[in-house]
Amino acid sequence: MDLNTITEVVRPADAEAVKKWQSGYAWLAGGTWLFSEPQITTHTLVDIESFNWPSLVTTPEGLEIAATCKVIELNRYTPPPEWEAAGLFPKCCRAFLASFKIWNEATVGGNIVMSLPAGPMISLTAALEGVCKLWPRNGAPREVSVTDFVTGNHANVLAPGELLRLIFLPASALRKKYAFRRFTLTQLGRSEALLIGTLCPERGEFVLTVTASTLRPVQLRFENVPTAETLRSVLDQAVPFELYLDDVHGSPGHRQHLTYFFAEQIREELSA
Ligand SMILES: Cc1cc2nc3c(=O)[nH]c(=O)nc-3n(C[C@H](O)[C@H](O)[C@H](O)COP(=O)(O)OP(=O)(O)OC[C@H]3O[C@@H](n4cnc5c(N)ncnc54)[C@H](O)[C@@H]3O)c2cc1C
Structure with a gap:
């Protein structure tokens, strides 16, 4: 336009x-x-x-994704073989409404700054324990986790003129096992619910990240894979009904149903 x-x-x-x-x-x-x-x-x-920031920088500590990295570049990235959770990259890159038209031009940072519930780069980087590096207009750079960066539907912690410079994904998170679930009302539609679970192969820690169904990302951490009852009760406490999004892509009741349903599937998959 x-x-x-x-x-x-x-x-x-x-x-x-x-x-x-x-x-x-x-x-x-x-x-x-x-x-x-x-x-x-x-x-x-x-x-x-025009800042020409390098899109993807792989180090032993993890992956730096420049805010200007195109979604298509992330989709094409070849990770080190031990980064099992990088299998989430193509899944999330394909989780846009009208996918290919958008992903050829859209950037990872632009998607996170939009801070829409159905932002798949938020789902991805929140689940992989991403940390945003921010450049305020006046002042030293600051860091904030992706989960804390998004504060609501189209709302985040950026001050006027503040830049999102990059998102860092730690290698410890990239080495985790994962399970992914997503629902859309139509093929290539906007996500109604997108949940990702990760499991630490060394310590057994289980992390569940709920996005798209809620106004902002919600992350639950457990020392081990919880029982179905524990997971359900922690979800109930962490996600009050008012936190479920209500729009043309899904009612709060349906989103809540999908969230319980996928959370349990992910729990079962990662305990296998
Ligand atoms: C048909 C269609 C389908 C879409 N589907 C989805 C969808 O499924 N999910 C979804 O979340 N979004 C969707 N969008 C919205 C949007 O296209 C995406 O969120 C996209 O990822 C935005 O990235 P961009 O690089 O194009 O951002 P831009 O359009 O360039 O910018 C978006 C906003 O972020 C700000 N911004 C960008 N980069 C930075 C930075 N580094 N630091 C500070 N501020 C910055 C800009 O000033 C602007 O306010 C869709 C849009 C269209 C038109």
Whole structure:
């Protein structure tokens, strides 16, 4: 869509080149959301692709995913063989509404900053214990877990002009076993529920991450795989009914049902 409120698009060499942040400015990543609806309060787009951050950096400690990494690049990534949980990458990359049109341009960071319940890059990086590195306009870089980054439907902890620089996934999480469940009302539709469980092969720790059915990610940690009764009761406490999303893609009651159903399937799969 043509954005008729935009009067300027700037392509700075780095973030420091943006001297003053004004209301009406917006960082431009893949543009798949920015160009999908009127942006009546925005007059200047600041393109972050020109920063040329390396998309994916593999180290013994883990994987650094630049905010500007395209979803398609993550989908094509070849992980070290011991990173079993990297099997989640293609599953989550394909979990967009209208998938391929979006994933060719959308960035991992743009998806996380959108902070929509059905943000599959949020599901992925939250489940793999990701940590966001943020660059505030004035002040030292700060770190916040993906689970804490998203605070609600289309809401997060970013201050005006603050940049999401990268998401770090620790190798310890990437080595885990995983189970993935997702439901959409239509093929290639928006996720109604997306749950991921992980199991630490050394310590037996079980982590369940609930996304899409809830307004924000909810993560439950257990020292070992819990019983069905314990899992259900912890879920009940962690996810009050008001936290289930209500929109055209699913009612809160159906999302709650799917959450219980998939949580139990994941528990069974990872205890096998
Ligand atoms: C047909 C269609 C289907 C879609 N399906 C889904 C879906 O299933 N799930 C879903 O979650 N979304 C969906 N979207 C919304 C959107 O396309 C995605 O969330 C996409 O991942 C956004 O990434 P982007 O790089 O294109 O972000 P952009 O559109 O460039 O930016 C999105 C927002 O994030 C800000 N931003 C981007 N990068 C940064 C950064 N590094 N630091 C700070 N702020 C930043 C921008 O200023 C803007 O406010 C869909 C959109 C369309 C048009």
